Amino acid sequence: MSNIHFIFYLSPLIILIFTAIFVLLLDVFIQKNNRRLIFSIASLGVIGSAATSLQLWNGDALYLFHEAIRLDKFSLFFTFLSLGLTLLTALSSYPLLQKNNWPLGEYLFFLLSACVGMSLMAWATDLITLFISLEIMSLAVYILTGIERERLTSSEGALKYFLLGAFSTAFLLYGITFIYAATGSTQFSTIAHFLMSSKYTLPPTIYIGLGLLLVGVGFKISAVPFHMWVPDVYEGAPTPITALMATGVKAAGFSALIRLFLVTLSSLKPQWGVIIIGFSILTMTVGNIAALVQNNIKRMLAYSSIAHAGYILIALAAAQETRVFDLATSSILFYLIAYSFMTIGAFTIVSFTQDLNGFGFKHPYLGIAMTIFMLSLIGVPPTVGFMGKFYIFSSALKGGFFWLAIIGIINSVIASYYYLRVLVTLYMKKETDTASSSLSSSLASSLVFNSVLWITAVGTLLVGLFPSSVFKIITKSITALL
């Protein structure tokens, strides 16, 4: 890559990085009351980055920087996803930023940095790039979790997230070391080639490496038994950041899993396939059963996000059958979109108030939106949650994983109990008198806040009604993968 072209290919990320730095500096130099300007610049940066990604969409897949990253439709798909999630997170936190006096420049800087990390994780085709992008994302999200410095639970959540996150990163690194020791390379393509063509029995170090890698990524996607941090961190973090953690960070983790396990380490399927099946069953069951007994809505959504990671792991397990690879991998991507819409929406409502007693009558429109999100999380037909589950379970059935699909379906039935309980609280409980009601009514009329709800609610319904057009785009990005 001797010429200047790489700037063009990297433009989505470069725009994001420069916007992030610009916003951080601008916050220092302009007057404090000019928050709208900084906010608009950050949003424009995200939109500009999305526009350049759109320009790149029709190009051919190519490797950059000696196969350190790969630009193809798969990486662009995840770039779009993380850009969209970042924008929605920024929008939904805008009223809170004004109300709570959070440091705006830093907040947006770390939000955009996290977005760079999440996007880059899908681009990475080298263990070094994978590690760096994972850390860019994680460090930014640790700080975002603790951004409310006056609130003890926010700092505590950040601390727990940081300690366990850094702990898991060390495992990931050690796994990378073992993989490197066994194969002699950090490049995905060289590793895949080595595993495919090796005539000798593979050294045991590669299996240790595989296990350690699974531990490291398992933490990020909150697979059981690496889920201990999830409820505490999700409860402690500012609610918009919780939404980003549940959707964006998880999506990035799955993009790395797809590139690393399904594509690169595909010759080791017999080894990791079984582990993924075990993870998936455990994750669904533990997530759902623990969610049943939660009384705090944020904790309940945290456990539900663990359970949803379990559903996605079903598709990952099914993708080890070569004949359903396309369908299963597409269903992972589709479910990530589906989950993003409904979760961002639900958390936006929760950021509005955590006391949902009689909320449906007090704010009818918000109540309807929450009902849509909850029905979608259960998986009721006209919503996107149903289509996501449908694709995942059908790929499991076609791949011959009957038991896995049945356990998944039983789990979604169990899950409907705690989602319906939210609906009961919305419409059948008496509303409690709270002092913050005047505050929430000013939020309810906020334009930005409502636009997020509109986007997510309409998205939940529209993609659920017309899934095939989205699915076509996803299939394209999957075929670019190989």
Next chain:
Amino acid sequence: MTIDHSHYLILSALLFTIGVMGVLLRRNLIIIFMSIELMLNSVNLALVSISEYLQAPDAQIFVFFVITVAAAEAATGLAIVISLFRQKQTTNIDEVNQLKG
């Protein structure tokens, strides 16, 4: 007895295990934090010795990235510990229990 690559790898595995044990068993935040750094540095040791064994420089480059990331992580981690310490004058992890779980 000569010191060869396997000794470095065994030392690195030992250091990693000590780090893991430190994170799991110690209750002081700063000690836990140091244990995590120990884990990262044991990885560095393993990377360098494997790189020497394979006669390939990739892993030595990786070590520089790991050192950089470890520095960034130290800065972030200490900042978080300080912000917590300002509100709750303690570095004992067991007293940080506002969130149940």
